[in-house]
Amino acid sequence: MPKIGDIELPDFPLLLAPMEDVSDPPFRALCKEQGADVVFTEFISSEGLIRDAAKSVMKLDIYEKERPVGIQIFGANLDSMLQSVEIVEKSNPDIIDINFGCPVKKVVSKGAGAGILKDIDLMVSLTDAMVKHTKLPITVKTRLGWDEDSIKIVEVAERLQDVGCKAISIHGRTRAQMYKGYAKWEPIAEVKNNPRMHIPVFGNGDVDSPEAAVRMRDEYGLDGAMIGRASIGYPWFFREVKHYFKTGEHLAPPTIQERVEAARRHLQMSIDWKGEKLGVFETRRHYTNYFKGIPNFKEYRMKMVTSDDAVDVFDAFDEVLEKFGNYQFELQAP
Numbered sequence: 001m002p003k004i005g006d007i008e009l010p011d012f013p014l015l016l017a018p019m020e021d022v023s024d025p026p027f028r029a030l031c032k033e034q035g036a037d038v039v040f041t042e043f044i045s046s047e048g049l050i051r052d053a054a055k056s057v058m059k060l061d062i063y064e065k066e067r068p069v070g071i072q073i074f075g076a077n078l079d080s081m082l083q084s085v086e087i088v089e090k091s092n093p094d095i096i097d098i099n100f101g102c103p104v105k106k107v108v109s110k111g112a113g114a115g116i117l118k119d120i121d122l123m124v125s126l127t128d129a130m131v132k133h134t135k136l137p138i139t140v141k142t143r144l145g146w147d148e149d150s151i152k153i154v155e156v157a158e159r160l161q162d163v164g165c166k167a168i169s170i171h172g173r174t175r176a177q178m179y180k181g182y183a184k185w186e187p188i189a190e191v192k193n194n195p196r197m198h199i200p201v202f203g204n205g206d207v208d209s210p211e212a213a214v215r216m217r218d219e220y221g222l223d224g225a226m227i228g229r230a231s232i233g234y235p236w237f238f239r240e241v242k243h244y245f246k247t248g249e250h251l252a253p254p255t256i257q258e259r260v261e262a263a264r265r266h267l268q269m270s271i272d273w274k275g276e277k278l279g280v281f282e283t284r285r286h287y288t289n290y291f292k293g294i295p296n297f298k299e300y301r302m303k304m305v306t307s308d309d310a311v312d313v314f315d316a317f318d319e320v321l322e323k324f325g326n327y328q329f330e331l332q333a334p
C-alpha cells in the first residue's frame with residue numbers, strides 16, 4: 001500500500017487534483033465523501049502568503065473532515081517559499097505540496113510553476129530546503145518537462161526523491177502542451193519502473209472514466225491516480241471508479257435527488273465559508289456537470305448561473321427536483 005510519509009493510503013488511492021477556484025473546502029469535502037483518498041487545495045502563492053494577502057490566506061482553510069489534505073504552494077524564491085512553509089504549517093495540513101507544473105504565463109514568467117522545469121537544479125534545491133524546513137511530508141506535482149525535447153522526468157523524480165520528497169504526482173503533458181493533445185502515461189510509468197524509485201508515483205491527466213483509471217493501475221502500474229477535470233461538478237466520479245475497481249461493473253449514475261442535494265450542500269457550504277456573493281459566484285461552474293444530461297435544462301441553468309441571490313439559486317434547485325424528479329440518467333462518462 002502506498003504511503004506519503006506516515007500517511008497510509010489504500011491500494012491505488014484516488015487523489016483530488018489541486019484546481020484553482022475549484023478545489024476549495026466545500027468541493028473537497030464533497031469529493032472526500034464520495035471516496036477521494038487525498039485532497040489538495042488549489043495552488044497558493046508563496047508571495048501572496050508572506051504579504052498576508054487576504055485571498056491567499058483564505059485558501060489555507062481546511063475542514064477536519066477532509067483529511068488527509070495537502071496544501072499546495074508555488075513560488076521560485078527560496079526565502080518566500082520557506083516563510084510560506086511556516087505560514088502553511090499553522091493551518092495544520094497533512095501534506096505540503098509544491099506546484100512545479102502550472103503552465104500559465106504569469107506564473108511561469110516568474111520562474112515558478114512549470115517555469116522551474118527550465119532549471120532542474122533550482123527545483124531540486126528548493127525541494128531540499130523545504131523538506132529540511134518542516135516535519136510535514138513534502139510532495140511535488142509537476143509535468144513531464146518543459147517541452148518534448150527536454151523530458152527528463154525519470155532523472156528529475158529520482159533527484160526529488162533523494163532530497164526527501166515523499167511522493168510525486170506527474171501530469172503527463174509538457175508545459176508546451178498546456179492542456180492540448182493527450183496526456184502521455186508511458187513516461188510516468190518509466191518513473192515508476194526506475195528500480196531506485198520507492199516513493200509513490202501518482203499519474204495525472206485524462207483519467208476521465210473508470211476504465212481509464214483501471215488502465216493507469218494495471219497497464220501502467222502507477223501507485224494511484226490524481227483526478228482533476230472529471231470531478232468538476234461530478235464528485236461521484238470517485239465512488240464510480242472505486243465501484244468499478246471492486247466489481248468490474250459501472251455504478252448507476254447519481255439520481256436527480258442526489259444531484260440536487262449535492263448542489264444545495266455545495267452552495268450552502270460555499271456561502272458559509274466565503275459569504276453569499278463569492279459563494280454564489282464560485283459555485284456556478286459546477287452546475288453544468290451536476291445536471292448534465294437533463295434535456296431542456298437551459299432555463300434552469302441560466303437561473304443558477306446568472307442570479308446573484310442565493311435564494312433564487314436554491315429555488316432553481318427546488319424547481320429542478322419538482323420538474324425532473326423522476327428523470328433517469330443514462331450511464332455515461334462524466
Ligand SMILES: Cc1cc2nc3c(=O)[nH]c(=O)nc-3n(C[C@H](O)[C@H](O)[C@H](O)COP(=O)(O)O)c2cc1C
Nearest residue numbers: 017018019020042043099171205206207227228229
Ligand atoms: C480549472 C483548473 C484549475 C487548475 N488549477 C491547478 C492548481 O491550482 N494547481 C495545480 O497543480 N494544477 C492545477 N490544475 C491542473 C490539474 O491539477 C491537473 O493537473 C490537470 O487538470 C490534468 O488532470 P485532469 O486531466 O484529470 O484534469 C488545474 C486544472 C484545471 C482544469
